Amino acid sequence: MNGAQALVKLLEQHGVTHVFGIPGAKVDSVFEALLDSPIELVLCRHEQNAAFMAQAVGRMSGKVGVCLVTSGPGVTNLVTGLATATSEGDPVLAIGGEVPLDDRFKHTHQALDGVDVMRPVTKFAQSALTVHSLPEVFGNAVRAAESGRPGSVFLGLPKDVGLAECSVDLARGWARPVQQGAAAASELSRAAELINASRKPLLLLGMQASQASSAAALQAFVSRSGLPYCATFQGPGAWVAPELFAGRVGLFRNQPGDQLLNAADCVITVGFDAIEFDPSLWNSGSARPLVAIDVLSPDQDQAFLPSAELIGDLGATLEALAPLLQPSVDADFRRSGDAAAEELRATAAEGAQLSGTPLHPLRVIEELRQVVTADTTLALDVGSNYIWMNRYFPAAHARQVLVSNGQQTLGVALPWAMATNLCRPGTPVISVSGDGGFLFTATELQTATRIGSRFVHLIWNSGSYDMVAFQEQAHYGRTAGVQLGTYNVVAFAEAFGCKGYQITSADQLGPVLREALQQSVPVLIDIPIDYSQNLKLMQNVHQDFIH
Missing domain, CATH: 3.40.50.970 (Thiamin diphosphate (ThDP)-binding fold, Pyr/PP domains)
Known part of the structure; x- marks a missing residue:
């Protein structure tokens, strides 16, 4: 078994069913190995599109979508797709061919340091410089892609490493997923205290809150708490609890949901990333408390400095927080949420006429x-x-x-x-x-x-x-x-x-x-x-x- 065949076996063990790519001389060993694999190759017309397809697989499955390209321009053509996946929380594994190790520092055909190119747009970028390190690089790459806030990763495969004989044990739990529990008990108590003391609490649901894996927990939390909510463009919508949904916010700060967001005296973000809706647009100068529920601690910002940070698995954290809440939502604020939802419905209904x-x-x-x-x-x-x-x-x-x-x-x-x-x-x-x-x-x-x-x-x-x-x-x-x-x-x-x-x-x-x-x-x-x-x-x- 060579390095390319070992890589394909690792993909199979991880449950990968499709690989999107375009072949080339530096990575043809992997395409050859796929001929003997149940994994289906989707031969694309452009590497950027292969990355987009892998991104969609990652978004819908929660597991890495995989794209496979050759060295040089094959790798550079992935940049837009991988940057999109990383900034939008979608797990993608990009495998890029590289020149043989002896040519690595020569000015030769399609020589390019793909790792340096990919570092700014991925969560992890590393080349497998020996066939024995290949499972390690693969495992670390996939774990980085799928853990925390997901994103894209890059694995560089030199041509001679793909062809080298591989005797590494592949059945040792490479790319085993990282499990998270609920947020710290002290932060749960702090968050409950802030929410229970507020009279105009509002949930702001972001892109990670729309994952299918936490959908049931999110629905149960919103229904039990009775808190009105709005969502970003990529966040979950009315399906969570239609009677409490005040609409989407983002891009332009002029929607019915924005009016509710402006009036809220406590904002609870769930799976929210600042890239979705810049906090300086909706929270600048506000002294109200913020509660952040997420898988990663947010970057500190003058306009986004949470008073409580509930960091852990979203579903587990929401389940742990729900019994601690006894919110008393102001009646006028709740009616404002109902009015926002009705305004959206009324505008949409105009279409039929x-x-x-x-x-x-x-x-x-x-x-x-x-x-x-x-x-x-x-x-x-x-x-x-x-x-x-x-x-x-x-x-x-x-x-x-x-x-x-x-x-x-x-x-x-x-x-x-x-x-x-x-x-x-x-x-x-x-x-x-x-x-x-x-x-x-x-x-x-x-x-x-x-x-x-x-x-x-x-x-x-x-x-x-x-x-x-x-x-x-x-x-x-x-x-x-x-x-x-x-x-x-x-x-x-x-x-x-x-x-x-x-x-x-x-x-x-x-x-x-x-x-x-x-x-x-x-x-x-x-x-x-x-x-x-x-x-x-x-x-x-x-x-x-x-x-």
Whole structure:
């Protein structure tokens, strides 16, 4: 058995079912080893997309998604995907080929210090410089990816290490998961004291709170405590406790949930990372106590300095805290939460009454609500479409709606939809992007048809980078660098063996969606979108937060 075969065996033992990648001479030994493995290789069209697919697997499964690339540009093309995974809490193991050890410090073909490249965007980056150290590097990498707040890791594999004879015992518990318990008893007591003394307590649920592994504990905690809550774009939504949900917050500080957040006299964050919604925008200058419930202690910040820090397993901590709480929530504050939820529902309901072409975003959302079932997964790209969707589209369960809320990375929706097919086979998948973001990753449609993916992809077509455009307009009174050309979506779909639809009136969309969900190939739906009201999305926005 050589090093590459040993690495594949380690992946098998860890339960990996798919590897996403592009081959090359420095890493071909691993591709050869995969031929004799039950692990399925998904051959991609671009390394960045392989990283996005691995990220989606990590987000939905809680275990590392794996991408495999060659040295040099193969490794550098992973950077955006790995940075996105790390900042958004998704476990990914990236394996990158490297030149042989003797060429390591030479100016030779595809020589690159991949570890130095990857350190800023991963939780762990290390090369296996001997075949005997390979299981150690693998184990430490996977444990880093999956423990604490998950993220991406990089394992460099020199070509000669992959080919070297390996006699290391692989059955010794490499990559054994790290278990956490509940937070410290003293911090639990302190948190309960603060919450019980408050009259306007509010939960702010972040991205790690949306993990399926802690969903039951979170639902039980919210229901038992009766605390109203809001969520970030990537956090859990109304499914936790619909009667207590005040909506999503993030990006622009002008939502109904923000009004409740401003009024709260104690904010309890659960699985929240500052990258989701900068605390300087919602807590600057506030003397109210903060309680942080998380798997890692947060970085100290002038605007985010918790009075109690409950660090441990989220589910176990919530279970331990719940019996200590006897909150007395102010009636007017609770009514404000109900009013916030009703405002969101009322705005979303307007969609059914909107007609005409181009289509209003709320009409598209209304038609989606009619076809999305509890087992449907939605993958959202970044752009104006994702602001509308995150504000007004409900989620029925943990990780049902996938969104890039840390790096706000363009192009993720299509690769995520493909990976969802593999993680949740036989369930409906719908992805959404703008016309700009779609073409970032659209070459993977060929991969999608080759591996038998089925999903429906909606293109909200404005002929521009509209999320940039309306913010520029508000900030400068004009736009720059945002206008795009047009392309024939139906012909593009057919060129890749997919099915394409062109929407010409609002009444078409519902029937087309239902027909599209029955197709046996990927479907593209081109929707001319009316973004004329987008400036309303950012009314009262903090000007320092313009992107």
